Amino acid sequence: MGNLASSRGVDQRPAITERVVTLTVNGRSHTLRLDTRVTLLDALRDRLGLVGTKKGCDQGACGACTVHLDGRRVLACLTLAAQAEGREITTIEGVSGTDGPHPVQQAFMDQDGFQCGFCTPGQIMSAVALMAEGRAGSDEEIREYMSGNLCRCGAYSNIVAAVRQAASQGGPDAHL
Structure with missing residues (x-):
């Protein structure tokens, strides 16, 4: 015998829960009514129109969706929008x-740190964070702390050169 409720056509899926979420993005407050399952990535792109943050793999493997949450880098595809409430979110649109x-x-422009450009926003957000973390000491260290950001075009040597340039020229002011 099967489930009596499903045999009678009663929907067994959980109800969608929405809530009001206030996100502070690039210094501006935005109040949104969101399904509690909406990722920060989807809220930024679909609800706020901030499309600089890219949806690559949507599984946390490529780094294209990297943003800063209270100054620390996070993968927006793995972060629920509701988790970001009350925290400062910085996207690529808020870096300059x-x-x-x-x-x-x-430095990315000077060093040709991009080819197709799809990964570039996430690469830049990670580079800004690694500099703020004090992890731009050597090329090996830069590669290690940028390893969560993939580049399909293979511009890695130029990306490392860009981070090295920014670290050497910007000093402590080269981060947010």
Whole structure:
């Protein structure tokens, strides 16, 4: 005998739960009504129109969706939007200042740290964070702490050169 409720056509799926979530993104507050299962990535892209953060693998393996949460890098595809409530979210759109590109963004341009550009926002967000963490000492260290960000085009040597340039030119001011 099967489940009596399902044999009578009663829906066994859990009810969708929504809640109001206030996200502070790039210094601006946004109040959204979201399904509690919505990822930070989907809230940023689909609800706030911040499409610089890329959806690559949607499984936490590529790093294209890297953003900062209270100054620390996180994978937005693995973070629920509700988990980010009350915390400061910085996306690639919030990295540059009013006086021009962030030193890491400028270094990526100077060193050709991108080819197709799809991974570049996540690469830049990770590079900014690793510099803030003080982990841009050697090329090996840069490669290690950037290893969560994949580049399909293989621009890794240029990415390392860009991080090295930004670290050497920006000093302590080269991070958020």
